[in-house]
Amino acid sequence: xxxILLRNxxxxxxxxxxxxxxxxxYEGLKKALSMTPDEVTAEVRNANVRGRGGAGFPTGxxxxxxxxxxxxxxxxxxxxxxETGTFKDRELVEKNPHQVIEGALIAxxxxxxxxxxxxxxxxxxxxxxxxxxxxxxxxxxxxVGKNILDSDFECDxxxxxxxxxxxxxxxxxxxxxxxxxxxxxxxxxxxxxVEGLYAKPTVVNNTETMANIPPVIVNGAExxxxxxxxxxxGPKIVCMSGHVEKPGNYEVPLGIxxxxxxxxxxxxxxxxxxxxxxxxxxxGPVITxxxxxxxxTYEGLDQYGSTMGSASxxxxxEDTDMVWAAGKMIHFFRHESCxxxxxxxxxxxxxxxxxxxxxxGEGTEEDIAVLESVAKQMRGKCLCALGExxxxxxxxxxxxxxxxxxxxVRTPEAEPV
Amino acid sequence: xxxxxxARSPRILERKLISETYAxxxxxxxxxxxxxxxxxxxxxxxxxxxxxxxxxEAMREVADILDLDPTHVLSLSGFYSLYxxxxxxxxxxxxxxxxxxxxxxxxxxxxxxxxxxxxxxxxTTDDGLFTIKTVMCLGACxxxxxLQCNLKFEENLDEEKFDELLARLRAEAENGxxxxxxxxxxxxxxKK
Numbered sequence: 001x002x003x004i005l006l007r008n009x010x011x012x013x014x015x016x017x018x019x020x021x022x023x024x025x026y027e028g029l030k031k032a033l034s035m036t037p038d039e040v041t042a043e044v045r046n047a048n049v050r051g052r053g054g055a056g057f058p059t060g061x062x063x064x065x066x067x068x069x070x071x072x073x074x075x076x077x078x079x080x081x082x083e084t085g086t087f088k089d090r091e092l093v094e095k096n097p098h099q100v101i102e103g104a105l106i107a108x109x110x111x112x113x114x115x116x117x118x119x120x121x122x123x124x125x126x127x128x129x130x131x132x133x134x135x136x137x138x139x140x141x142x143x144v145g146k147n148i149l150d151s152d153f154e155c156d157x158x159x160x161x162x163x164x165x166x167x168x169x170x171x172x173x174x175x176x177x178x179x180x181x182x183x184x185x186x187x188x189x190x191x192x193x194v195e196g197l198y199a200k201p202t203v204v205n206n207t208e209t210m211a212n213i214p215p216v217i218v219n220g221a222e223x224x225x226x227x228x229x230x231x232x233x234g235p236k237i238v239c240m241s242g243h244v245e246k247p248g249n250y251e252v253p254l255g256i257x258x259x260x261x262x263x264x265x266x267x268x269x270x271x272x273x274x275x276x277x278x279x280x281x282x283x284g285p286v287i288t289x290x291x292x293x294x295x296x297t298y299e300g301l302d303q304y305g306s307t308m309g310s311a312s313x314x315x316x317x318e319d320t321d322m323v324w325a326a327g328k329m330i331h332f333f334r335h336e337s338c339x340x341x342x343x344x345x346x347x348x349x350x351x352x353x354x355x356x357x358x359x360x361g362e363g364t365e366e367d368i369a370v371l372e373s374v375a376k377q378m379r380g381k382c383l384c385a386l387g388e389x390x391x392x393x394x395x396x397x398x399x400x401x402x403x404x405x406x407x408x409v410r411t412p413e414a415e416p417v
Numbered sequence: 418x419x420x421x422x423x424a425r426s427p428r429i430l431e432r433k434l435i436s437e438t439y440a441x442x443x444x445x446x447x448x449x450x451x452x453x454x455x456x457x458x459x460x461x462x463x464x465x466x467x468x469x470x471x472x473x474e475a476m477r478e479v480a481d482i483l484d485l486d487p488t489h490v491l492s493l494s495g496f497y498s499l500y501x502x503x504x505x506x507x508x509x510x511x512x513x514x515x516x517x518x519x520x521x522x523x524x525x526x527x528x529x530x531x532x533x534x535x536x537x538x539x540x541t542t543d544d545g546l547f548t549i550k551t552v553m554c555l556g557a558c559x560x561x562x563x564l565q566c567n568l569k570f571e572e573n574l575d576e577e578k579f580d581e582l583l584a585r586l587r588a589e590a591e592n593g594x595x596x597x598x599x600x601x602x603x604x605x606x607x608k609k
Contacts, residue, residue, distance in 0.1 A: 072451075084554040085517040115451075122462065122499045123555050126569045158449045163458050163497035166553065180454035180483075182496050198451055241517040241558035248559040281554075282516065314517050314558075328516040332553050338496075 004235045005211045006251045008095035015130045017137040020098040026143060028214030032106045033151050040110040044213065047221035048233045053078055053169070053206030054280060054309040055385075056232075056298040059213075065193035066111040066201045073201040075108045077118040077210055078174060079128075082166040083281035084332055085312035088237040089207035091249050093120070094127045096211065097134040101157065103210030105148070106217060108155045111203055115156050118207075119174055122163040132159055166336035170384045171204040173338065184340045185384040206310075208237055228254035232297035236311055240265040243272065243317040252296065259292040261313060272317035276400065280309020282329040283389035285396030286322070305396070322401040323408055326393045327355040333390035344387035347378040351394055363409040372398055432474060434467040435460070436482055443482065453483055457493060461500055470501040498552070499568075506541040506548035508586050511565045514551045517558035526562035527551055529576055533583075546590055547583075 003009050013019045020026070032040045045060025066073055077100065081089040092100055104116050120128050135157055138144040144157045160178055167173045168183040175197050177183035196202020212234055216224050225233045232254040238261055241247045245266025252261070258277065268274050276286045284307045287294075291304040301307055316325060334348035354371045357363045375391035382388065398405060436443065443460065447453045460479045461471065468475035476490040494500040501509070512530060514523040527538065530549055534542050541548040557563045560572035571582055 081556050082554060084515050085558050086554070087556040087558055090556045121556070122458070122497070123565060123568065125462075126565075127556075156449075160455070161459055161462060163461065163493075164499035164552075165497050177458070178455055179452065180457040180485075182492060239558065241561075242520040247521075247561075278516075314520070316520065320520070325516060328519055332515055335498075335553055 003251050004215050005099070005208065005237055006091060006096065006249060007099065008091070009251075014096055015094070015098070015134060017098065017134065017141060017143075024218070025098055026102055026149070026214075028217040029102050029105050029109075029143070030149055032109055032217050033149060033153055037110045037112060040106060040217065043221055044110070044216055047216045047224040048231075049209065049212050049216060049224065050232065050298060051206055052208035052212065052236065052310065054083070054283070054307075056308075059205060059209055062193065062205070063107065063111050063203060065191065066203060067194060068112065070194075070201050071112070072115065073111055073113040074197045074203070075104055075111070075113045075116040076171075076174065076178065076197065076202060076204045077104055077116065077207055078169060078171065078204055079118055079120045079124065079207045080162055080166075080169040080174060081124070081207070082121055082169055082336075083283060083310055083312055084329070085241045085278065085281040085314040086239050086310050087241075088239050088249050088310070088312075090124060090127050091237075092207055092211050093118075093124070093131045095130070097131040098138075099211045099214055100131070100207055101134060101138060101144070103213035104157070104205075105144070105155060106213050107203060107205060107210065109153055111201070113203070114154060115158075117158055117160045117178060117197075119160050119162060119168070119178055121165075121168070122161045125161055128159060128161075135159065165338070166332075167338040167384070167386060170386065173384070174204060175202060182338070184338045187383050229295065229297050231299060236296065238296065238311040238313055240313050240315070242277070242313075242315040243269045243320070244315045245269050254297050255295045255300075257293050257295055258287070258313070261296065262292070262315060265315075268315065268317050270317075272319065274315070275318045275320050276316050276322065278314040278316075278329075278393075279306055279311070281312035281314065282332050282393060283307075283385070284309050285392040286325075286400060288400055306392075322397045322404050323355070323359060326397040327352070327359050329393035330355055330390065333386065333393075337386060337390070341382040341384075341387060343378045343381040344390060347374050347387070348390050350374050351390070355394075358405065358408050361408065361410075365406070365409050365411065367409060368398065368402075368405050430474070430478055430481060433478055434475075435463050435478060438467075439463060454485065457483055457485065457490065458497070461490065461493065461497075465500055470504050472504075504541075507546050507590060508566050509548045509550060511550045511552040511555075513553070513555045513557070513561070513563055513565075515554040515558075517554065518561035518563065521558075521561035523562045526574065526579075530564075530579060533576075533579070546587065 008014050041060050041063045049059040050056040079089050146154045162168050165183045168177045170185045172185040173183040192202045227234050236254050238250045250264050276288050287304050287306050294300045330352045334352040337344045337348045339345045354367050375394045378387050378391050446456050464475040464479050471494040477487050480487040480490045512527050514527050538551050562574045563572040
């Protein structure tokens with residue numbers, strides 16, 4: 001099947017404007033400009049495009065929240081992609097940048113925004129090079145700026161570079177960061193749709209979400225909904241990493257199973273057996289083989305207590321030490337906690353300390369209980385999702401692999417007197 | 418350590434390494450944002466490149482351009498991990514040893530790299546050329562082990578490729594070539 005998002009896999013040099021144009025590029029924008037803004041939003045809503053950054057919020061609904069009467073409005077593309085195991089947006093901005101630009105322009109037209117920023121994580125400065133060049137070409141060819149495609153629609157478009165902070169992928173943190181402040185989230189409301197960047201109405205959409213927009217406008221909502229399941233429509237890029245033979249991005253229709261994904265990535269490396277996988281990078285609870293036939297959809301892992309998230313699948317083979325894996329993830333969250341909410345800041349710190357102690361063979365059974373207790377006390381007590389994410393590696397590995405924890409700690413009897 | 422007296426003293430900058438050299442670029446950058454404060458992270462990238470790290474001097478110059486309090490720039494410098502608060506080697510080798518990379522040998526790669534350069538993590542070689550850091554996920558998990566060298570990704574590494582990279586960088590340093598990529602990129606961005 002031809003790719004819808006990763007068209008660079010089928011068409012060489014599609015990052016160049018002339019190649020993109022020769023392959024139907026900016027037809028979606030052209031068509032959108034012939035529709036009313038509300039018709040564009042309705043098409044995206046009817047297609048049931050859902051946010052590809054992980055939360056899965058319906059994109060058309062989000063656009064519909066933007067109040068018409070308040071100006072200016074802003075569109076922000078979230079290319080802060082920093083979740084462990086996620087590298088899908090990078091391929092899009094590197095290899096198929098015009099589709100992201102086109103999607104964002106359609107979004108701007110739909111909500112009445114005249115300024116777009118693409119917020120890249122600072123580490124993508126090099127990867128963003130083609131995106132910058134693509135944008136320059138758009139300015140030179142009246143696809144960005146004034147009189148876009150000879151219409152009255154005008155919109156400026158710039159890239160902005162963060163400087164290394166996972167939390168800036170959270171939309172309110174991203175807005176604060178772009179405003180020149182610490183990248184810390186705020187307690188909603190106010191929602192960005194009403195008070196976002198510079199306290200003006202703002203849409204924040206993931207990069208992959210933007211790439212979904214042009215084909216939806218060109219082919220229509222029904223076409224889009226013919227892919228995937230009833231609640232989860234369209235194509236999805238899945239990042240396969242860890243112990244698979246062929247790690248990389250795979251574009252699939254939503255609804256295929258995790259087992260199929262692993263097969264697609266060449267199976268578990270070196271002929272080893274499968275042990276567990278993280279379906280959404282470090283943020284979602286681990287799942288084991290009983291969940292492998294669950295579908296890749298926004299709700300497919302509900303019954304296994306996990307979530308698809310951004311579909312960053314980290315596969316672990318039978319030899320993987322799950323306590324070590326939990327330690328790696330907690331180290332990540334401790335490092336990336338922005339420090340605003342005490343339960344997250346302190347909880348991730350202590351969870352890392354306790355896990356280190358267990359990993360060094362100095363833990364006791366009581367440490368496992370304390371670890372679990374710290375995690376449970378963090379739940380529901382933080383402003384943003386990071387605090388929730390941070391507990392899942394600990395709680396899910398304790399739930400599935402308690403024996404591995406127990407094997408690492410001293411039993412009370414063996415404790416020195 | 419910054420003392421209160423220093424932070425509050427009148428801003429007489431001894432050196433201005435970016436505001437004059439990059440005047441046009443900075444003007445272009447500021448024009449993009451409805452509020453010029455938004456330019457602080459890009460200017461800090463530029464300042465770090467010219468000053469070598471986020472020294473107090475660098476922070477003061479950024480603050481001066483944007484009419485910000487230097488302590489605000491200091492807080493950003495501490496918050497965002499790409500700003501270095503201490504001098505580094507000419508080439509900062511930031512190796513990802515997060516879970517996805519570690520499953521493909523990143524921890525062993527870090528150990529090999531440290532042994533080869535005879536420095537610990539966070540250490541700098543005596544010749545001032547290389548600093549090794551370990552960092553969180555860089556978005557290249559399918560090409561592990563990997564590192565970023567002054568923001569440029571080097572992927573699918575092993576000992577042999579690491580040797581080649583070091584040789585290339587040493588030759589580059591010897592020939593007087595500049596830090597790779599960063600400044601060209603920032604200039605290219607700012608010029609638009």
